[in-house]
Amino acid sequence: MGRVYNFSAGPAVLPESVLKEAADEMLDYKGSGMSVMEMSHRSKVYDGIIKEAEADLRKLMNIPDNYKVLFLQGGASLVFASVPMNLMKNKKAGYILTGQWAKKAFQEAKIYGEAVELASSADETFSYIPDCSDLPITDDMDYVYICENNTIYGTKFWTLPDTKGKILVADQSSCFLSEPVDVTRYGMIYAGVQKNVGPAGVQVVIIREDLITDDVLPGTPTMMKYKTHADNDSLYNTPPCYGIYICGKVFKWILDMGGLEAMKAHNEKKAKILYDFLDSSKLFKGTVRKEDRSLMNVPFVTGNEELDAKFVKEATEAGFVNLKGHRTVGGMRASIYNAMPMEGVEKLVEFMKKFEEANA
Numbered sequence: 001m002g003r004v005y006n007f008s009a010g011p012a013v014l015p016e017s018v019l020k021e022a023a024d025e026m027l028d029y030k031g032s033g034m035s036v037m038e039m040s041h042r043s044k045v046y047d048g049i050i051k052e053a054e055a056d057l058r059k060l061m062n063i064p065d066n067y068k069v070l071f072l073q074g075g076a077s078l079v080f081a082s083v084p085m086n087l088m089k090n091k092k093a094g095y096i097l098t099g100q101w102a103k104k105a106f107q108e109a110k111i112y113g114e115a116v117e118l119a120s121s122a123d124e125t126f127s128y129i130p131d132c133s134d135l136p137i138t139d140d141m142d143y144v145y146i147c148e149n150n151t152i153y154g155t156k157f158w159t160l161p162d163t164k165g166k167i168l169v170a171d172q173s174s175c176f177l178s179e180p181v182d183v184t185r186y187g188m189i190y191a192g193v194q195k196n197v198g199p200a201g202v203q204v205v206i207i208r209e210d211l212i213t214d215d216v217l218p219g220t221p222t223m224m225k226y227k228t229h230a231d232n233d234s235l236y237n238t239p240p241c242y243g244i245y246i247c248g249k250v251f252k253w254i255l256d257m258g259g260l261e262a263m264k265a266h267n268e269k270k271a272k273i274l275y276d277f278l279d280s281s282k283l284f285k286g287t288v289r290k291e292d293r294s295l296m297n298v299p300f301v302t303g304n305e306e307l308d309a310k311f312v313k314e315a316t317e318a319g320f321v322n323l324k325g326h327r328t329v330g331g332m333r334a335s336i337y338n339a340m341p342m343e344g345v346e347k348l349v350e351f352m353k354k355f356e357e358a359n360a
């Protein structure tokens with residue numbers, strides 16, 4: 001069996017050219033006589049890899065000099081704790097609850113201080129983004145937290161909340177590098193890379209320099225302090241070397257594609273094919289309010305659980321895999337990250353049309 005169309009929400013599809021390059025370099029990275037997996041993170045060769053990855057990410061996102069880029073480990077879920085540990089100086093922060101990942105971050109923050117729910121879309125199964133134009137933000141809050149793209153529910157903040165002067169912290173795990181971002185609007189952006197950029201185990205943190213201090217919550221482990229990693233250019237200890245190397249390749253792939261403007265145009269075109277079909281279909285329906293739809297994660301249902309299961313089974317047999325919806329939502333979800341080719345979405349829609357005819 002060859003490569004399938006992989007609609008997984010994460011770990012997810014990566015560019016084939018990146019995987020091939022990594023395969024070519026597996027035994028001997030550029031004449032070093034060893035794999036990147038085998039080399040010292042203190043070596044000159046590896047230093048080149050991590051520096052180039054950072055430089056390419058800075059170029060892609062146009063990251064200003066007063067922001068640090070950190071390559072850390074532990075996944076996005078560990079950041080749910082490191083954010084309050086590092087940023088909750090007043091022990092109070094506001095959270096906007098737009099799905100499970102935001103909720104988990106909110107619950108984690110409660111361990112460290114007062115986490116306040118500013119808005120929520122739980123009343124309609126997180127199928128929309130709440131109005132965030134006038135939130136009950138108080139002066140003593142350290143930051144406002146959002147999950148910018150909700151991987152499970154398929155919603156996206158197309159307008160950032162009015163934080164009333166407080167810094168914005170955003171989990172961009174599932175929309176990272178899918179479109180241009182104005183970094184200056186955030187105090188901190190972070191992403192677990194396994195959705196759009198690389199292998200699980202790496203988290204990218206982009207944080208404004210003045211927020212990196214020694215003034216962290218008592219008991220914060222050395223490894224959880226952003227200052228530890230910022231002072232050591234992400235090489236305080238052994239970083240997830242191989243994962244960072246793959247991320248670096250994906251950054252270059254996006255640069256070659258024309259950068260984030262081009263990526264966004266590509267993603268919009270791709271998502272439109274699927275959303276247009278869902279809007280015209282008599283069998284399949286999208287589950288998200290139209291203006292809040294994600295370009296990356298597209299949940300849909302037939303309205304009949306048995307038919308949903310039949311669709312997932314037949315789609316899998318036809319080479320469209322990982323379309324089953326999240327266990328908390330049911331139905332289907334197509335994750336169409338950067339590396340999902342246009343053709344993958346076109347063929348999926350063709351398959352859905354045939355399924356609809358056969359099951360009318």
Ligand SMILES: *Cc1c(COP(=O)(O)O)cnc(C)c1O
Binds near residue numbers: 101172
């Ligand atoms: C997947 C995901 C996470 C959790 O990532 P882990 O690396 O498994 O901890 C957090 N936030 C968002 C938005 C995600 O999509």
